[in-house]
Amino acid sequence: MTDGLREAADVRPCRSLLSVPAGSPALFEKAARSKADAVILDLEDSVAPDSKAEARASVIAGLRDVDWGDRIVCLRINACDTPFMYRDLIDTIEQGGDRLDAIMIPKVNSPAEVAVADMLASQVEAAVGRQRPLGLEVLIETAAGLAAVDAIAAASPRIQALHLGLGDFAASLGARTTVIGGQSSDYGVLSEATDDNRARAFHPGDIWHYALARLLVAARALGLRAIDGPYADFRDVEGITSLARRSAAMGFDGKWAIHPSQIDPINRCFTPTEAETSRARAILEAMEAARRDGRAAVTLDGRMIDIASIKQAVALIGKVDRISSKEK
Incomplete structure (x- = not known):
């Protein structure tokens, strides 16, 4: 494994992450011209086993030939328990040039899997003289992975982000859902029973709230990005908007898009509004004025603000500035 303290995560905006099948190189140029902050070239679920080698070659060519602009480019390799993982790493690092920013490891269940990817990447980087170390992005997709998420997040200083993949996660739990990343109409509670026999109201809940919050806390504890996974019904603009707003409100940095039509709604939801910025x-x-007057706290529009308010405001303005810089 690499030594030393964890480096700061890539500070570029990462609101929308467009997942592109590695076996469809014709889509690479379109992805590179999209408004997505990041592109995920997917060698795993979107590629059939017999097509892995061909798709890997397409990724290598795409990394060398396509102008990806200033967006983050990430490669989703195959899981560590497959016969494809080691070749995904070795061939791509040896032949793909320096444009790749990060490797995404899917279905991570333990810190050992991260250590294997870290060690292998370190050796190949040293062999080819790569000057910019690759980041690692960890995809949590199982009950075992979420149970070990704290140890996984701390397994390598290369790790830059934790992602939650709800499709395989739902299967791991045995959840009764029909759409990857969507909600369940059965998940909720009834109002208390009353004596007047009135119909009891049903209050739906967010079936994924615990998993999202658990991953978010693990990421933030180590200064990592937290990314919400895909919503498979790309025709449902209202649905993707609602889910992205939820994740943004919780504190997530971004969300996957599996279709270009999802990029704009996701970007809007993860961009602070003018009212929030103002x-x-x-x-x-107000706090600067209070500091000059020797006061530690001040009221603004009838509400008390203090050092915690400053931290929140600084974080939000930093996000706005990074987004504005990217969009110039």
């Missing part, structure tokens, strides 16, 4: 700037201005 409020954050007003907080910073």
Whole structure:
């Protein structure tokens, strides 16, 4: 494994991550011209076993030939328990040039799997003289992975982000769902029973809230990005918007898109609004005035703000500035 302290995660915006099948190189140019902050070239679920080698060659060519702009480019390799993983890493690092930013490891169940990828990447990078170490992105997709997420997140200083993949995760739990990343109409509670025999209201819940919150806490504890996974019904604009707003409100950095039509709704949801930005700037201005007057806290629009308010405002303005810089 690599030595030393964890480096800061890539600071580029990562609101929308467009997943592109590695076996469809005709889509690479379209992805590179899209408004997605990141592109995931997928060698795993979207590629049949007999087509893995051909898709890997397409990725290598695409990394060398396509102008990916300033977006993050990530390669989703095959899982560590498959016969494809080692060749995915070796061939891509040896032949793909320096444009690749990160390797995504799917279905991670233990820190040992991260250590294997880290060690192998380190050796190949040293052999080819790669100057910029690859980051690692960890995809949590099983009950075992979520149970060990703290240890997994700390397994390598290369790790930059934790992702939650709800399709395989639902299967791992035995959840009764029909759409990857969607909700269940059965998940909720009834209002309390009353004596007047009125119909009891049903209050739906978020079936994935615990898993999302658990992964988010593990990521933030180590300064990592937290990424929500895909929503498979790409025709449902209202659905992807609702799910992205939920994740953004929780504190996630971004969400997967499996179709270009999902990029704009995701980007909007993960971009602070003008009202939020104005409020954050007003907080910073008010606190600066309080500092000059020797006060530790101040009221703004009838609400108390203090050092915690500053931290929130600074984080939001930093996000706005990074997004604005990318979109210039």
